[in-house]
Amino acid sequence: MAGRGRRDRGHPVMTFSIAAADGTGALGIAISSSSPAVAARCAHLRPGVGAVCSQNVTDPRLGPLLLDALARGQEPTAALASVTAGRGDIGFRQLTVLSPDGLSAHFTGDAALGMTGAESGKGAVAAGNMLAGPGVPAAMITAYESSSGDLETRLLAALAAGLDAGGEAGPVHSAGLIVVREVPWPETDLRVDWSDTPIADLTSLVHMWIPQRADYVTRALRPSTAPSYGVPGNE
Template identity: 45%
Template sequence: MTFSVIARDPMTGDLGIAVSSCILAVGRAVPTARPGVGVVAVQARSRRGLGPSLLHGLEEGATPADLVKRAAHSAEDADRQVAVLDPAGRVAADTGRGSFPVSGHLLGDGMSVQGNMLASPEVLPAMARAFTAARGDLPDRLLAALTAGQDAGGDVRGRQSAALLVVSGSPATDEDDGVRMDLRVDDSGAPVAQLRMLRNLQRAYAERDYEHLALFAPEGARDLYAALAASQRGDRAGARIALEAMRARPGWSAWLAAMAGDSRLAGVSRLLG
């Protein structure tokens, strides 16, 4: 009922999973991850507590292969499908003998794709090829695989939700919780495309791409990003118009005054000064 990809980035050590399904809020059901411990995909009719249990096994020193073998021997989980990845890039997967057709998994170097109730046998090979061929960082490569799976047919029942979760390969600390990305589309007619839009929006926030944010941020904040984008371009008139639009919104004048020391707004002030 689901297709997913788990992988490790050999450059950064980050671990991630991307998943889509024709169920509500697949991000609540399938992916489980912990910085410095690993990533797990639990699919089909697996027990809901299996994901945390597998992560606990990794934390206790078990290998992905050992954990998957133990899960495969659980008679009550005949419709189970699991994949496990650790911070060293070791990966293992299993598709239970009772899993829904078309079902299966494919292992690669530090990655695995898996799915059940797929529209065609080409879904998983297409995902593996796309991940291997993709460029960019881990979230982009995971999304490339998920997109290829959807383009090859995806879930035979249709589409509803998708999720993207990336964590650090190192344990969390007080200064860094280790979660690099946690995006979910819980109910959509085009969940994979919507997930990519969220990824692009998060990238824009991280990289201060104010031109993008001026178009796609929440409507109430677009004037702010339009002012910042105009400041980056050296567009005095554009910055002034955007700031005037912000001041016309209830409460924004007080907010602007409170943010007077913000380095980003200082650039706008210098431009208008």
């Protein structure tokens, strides 16, 4: 759904995001906004269940409700319908839902802010509000589908493509990237909560993190066999 909604009242989260499932069991979200700490409020993931973005005038309660619906066996379209039906203030919300098998659905309320858009692709769904142009979600999907490598790297490429396509109508200040796999916590959870260059900063964090990512899983599950911790006093 795309269109123009009402202007800002208070402090909404003006956002563009992508959720993706790469077929290996990994689920992830990359997200950026002009508001601070966007990933803390808008990105919701559950290993083996799904990925949800709840954005625009954000209601963080909707993320867990949609994940619960997926966990009960509903496909994304049905999950979205069950959570949005009859819900108060739903016109202010923008939602994307993705299941581990790559099925997706999206919703943009009629009171969403500025230029809005959403696009589903192969194993991915992107959406945004207060966008600089209508092509931002499609650019993110294209970049994701044409990329390769770890899910983190592909999501980062999609986020950068969204920015290159215009991103938000104003400057972005926060960004985040979260990926879940087999363990019951995010293997990657990187956030830039306030910066003039949040996506560039996030890129630096991802490049630093990826070589160490698996080591931290091993340290949690099998500490006696884990690699050196790399801190003073550790041999």
